[in-house]
Amino acid sequence: MNPRLARLHAYPFERLARLKAGVTAPAGLAHIAMSIGEPQHAPPAFVLEKLRENLHRLGSYPVTAGLPELRGAAARWLERRFGLQAGRVDPDTMVLPVNGTREALFSFVQAVVDDRTAPVVAMPNPFYQIYEGAALLAGAEPLFLNTTASTGYLPDLDAVGEDAWRRCQVLFLCSPGNPTGAVLPLDFLRYALTLAERYDFIIAADECYTEIYLDEDSPSPGLLQAAAAAGRDRFERCVVFHSLSKRSSVPGLRSGFVAGDPEVISRFLLYRTYHGSAMAVPTQLASVAAWDDDVHAATNRRLYQEKFDRVIPILSDVLDVERPAGGFYLWSDIRGDDERFTRDLFAAQNITLLPGSYLARDTAGGSGAAGSDLAAGSAGVPGANPGAGRVRISLVPSVEQCVEAAERIRKFIQGHR
Numbered sequence: 001m002n003p004r005l006a007r008l009h010a011y012p013f014e015r016l017a018r019l020k021a022g023v024t025a026p027a028g029l030a031h032i033a034m035s036i037g038e039p040q041h042a043p044p045a046f047v048l049e050k051l052r053e054n055l056h057r058l059g060s061y062p063v064t065a066g067l068p069e070l071r072g073a074a075a076r077w078l079e080r081r082f083g084l085q086a087g088r089v090d091p092d093t094m095v096l097p098v099n100g101t102r103e104a105l106f107s108f109v110q111a112v113v114d115d116r117t118a119p120v121v122a123m124p125n126p127f128y129q130i131y132e133g134a135a136l137l138a139g140a141e142p143l144f145l146n147t148t149a150s151t152g153y154l155p156d157l158d159a160v161g162e163d164a165w166r167r168c169q170v171l172f173l174c175s176p177g178n179p180t181g182a183v184l185p186l187d188f189l190r191y192a193l194t195l196a197e198r199y200d201f202i203i204a205a206d207e208c209y210t211e212i213y214l215d216e217d218s219p220s221p222g223l224l225q226a227a228a229a230a231g232r233d234r235f236e237r238c239v240v241f242h243s244l245s246k247r248s249s250v251p252g253l254r255s256g257f258v259a260g261d262p263e264v265i266s267r268f269l270l271y272r273t274y275h276g277s278a279m280a281v282p283t284q285l286a287s288v289a290a291w292d293d294d295v296h297a298a299t300n301r302r303l304y305q306e307k308f309d310r311v312i313p314i315l316s317d318v319l320d321v322e323r324p325a326g327g328f329y330l331w332s333d334i335r336g337d338d339e340r341f342t343r344d345l346f347a348a349q350n351i352t353l354l355p356g357s358y359l360a361r362d363t364a365g366g367s368g369a370a371g372s373d374l375a376a377g378s379a380g381v382p383g384a385n386p387g388a389g390r391v392r393i394s395l396v397p398s399v400e401q402c403v404e405a406a407e408r409i410r411k412f413i414q415g416h417r
Contacts, residue, residue, distance in 0.1 A: 115139030181324020356390030
């Protein structure tokens with residue numbers, strides 16, 4: 001067996017299942033699941049119809065590069081969404097369909113990391129757990145960049161040591177962030193690009209929540225937008241990851257795309273031809289319809305805005321809750337043991353949240369990784385887990401269920417004061 005498998009941590013939801021084992025929730029209360037980021041809004045009818053119309057095309061193998069129609073739709077959406085000049089994104093060389101961002105984020109690291117040179121893969125902490133697993137199985141050392149209230153939930157790039165940057169091959173960024181909801185400003189993204197050029201690494205920007213911004217006048221910026229503003233017409237060292245799961249509430253469709261630097265995309269395509277991950281043609285055609293339509297995405301976004309509008313007033317005087325800039329999570333400081341809070345809430349109110357400590361790692365310094373030599377300076381307490389004492393509340397159920405859950409959480413907290 002691959003010895004690197006031994007370095008993987010148990011996935012957060014496996015740990016959550018163990019935490020809840022043996023606990024009996026009240027039978028009179030319906031369970032409300034708010035632990036996983038699985039959108040529950042109704043999928044767009046026109047996307048499902050396009051899928052049904054093309055089921056007969058399951059009789060042929062799809063090509064890894066995908067249909068020109070899908071690459072074109074993705075390119076047009078990128079230009080529309082991020083204000084890029086028409087034709088800036090070449091659908092033939094800069095776009096590649098993937099089966100959701102999860103598999104793409106993982107396989108991308110396997111394709112680009114050179115394990116002969118003690119590589120580092122940097123990532124925010126807390127983080128989407130695929131980043132770490134991908135790094136470890138590629139033979140790289142994860143470098144955890146704590147995102148805390150003191151940093152505005154942004155990674156402190158200046159806290160990374162010179163040696164770490166020289167060894168870095170991939171920097172993961174996530175905006176809006178999971179679980180914090182923080183949005184990376186354009187200036188931050190441009191500075192990250194400067195570092196990528198100086199130290200010759202790739203920025204892998206996970207932008208799967210980019211359509212869930214909470215101020216209609218302030219859509220979250222993207223990495224390609226920052227690259228274009230900096231005059232990087234070919235998006236050098238930039239790869240972005242986008243998905244329909246959150247944007248269109250079709251997580252089961254497993255449809256997304258990567259886009260960016262054509263040299264990197266070309267090598268990733270070579271990898272994927274062997275990886276065997278071509279997207280089914282009916283899925284591709286349904287995806288074209290989804291990327292071509294912005295109205296349903298705005299409707300979807302307004303539902304999340306309504307949830308924050310209604311839930312935060314219920315919780316604000318009993319729990320530390322702040323409206324994030326994007327995403328659909330509340331990242332709440334419960335000022336205590338996050339595992340105990342999660343377990344006791346389930347036992348009392350039949351609501352499942354996710355302990356924040358399950359989404360983060362202890363760090364050698366406030367900003368560091370698996371060794372203090374990788375960080376210059378410290379932005380926190382040595383050994384601290386930046387997710388400890390917090391819970392992630394996923395506002396994916398219906399508006400009514402989210403309101404009911406907030407009332408139950410409020411009642412639980414008031415009863416334990």
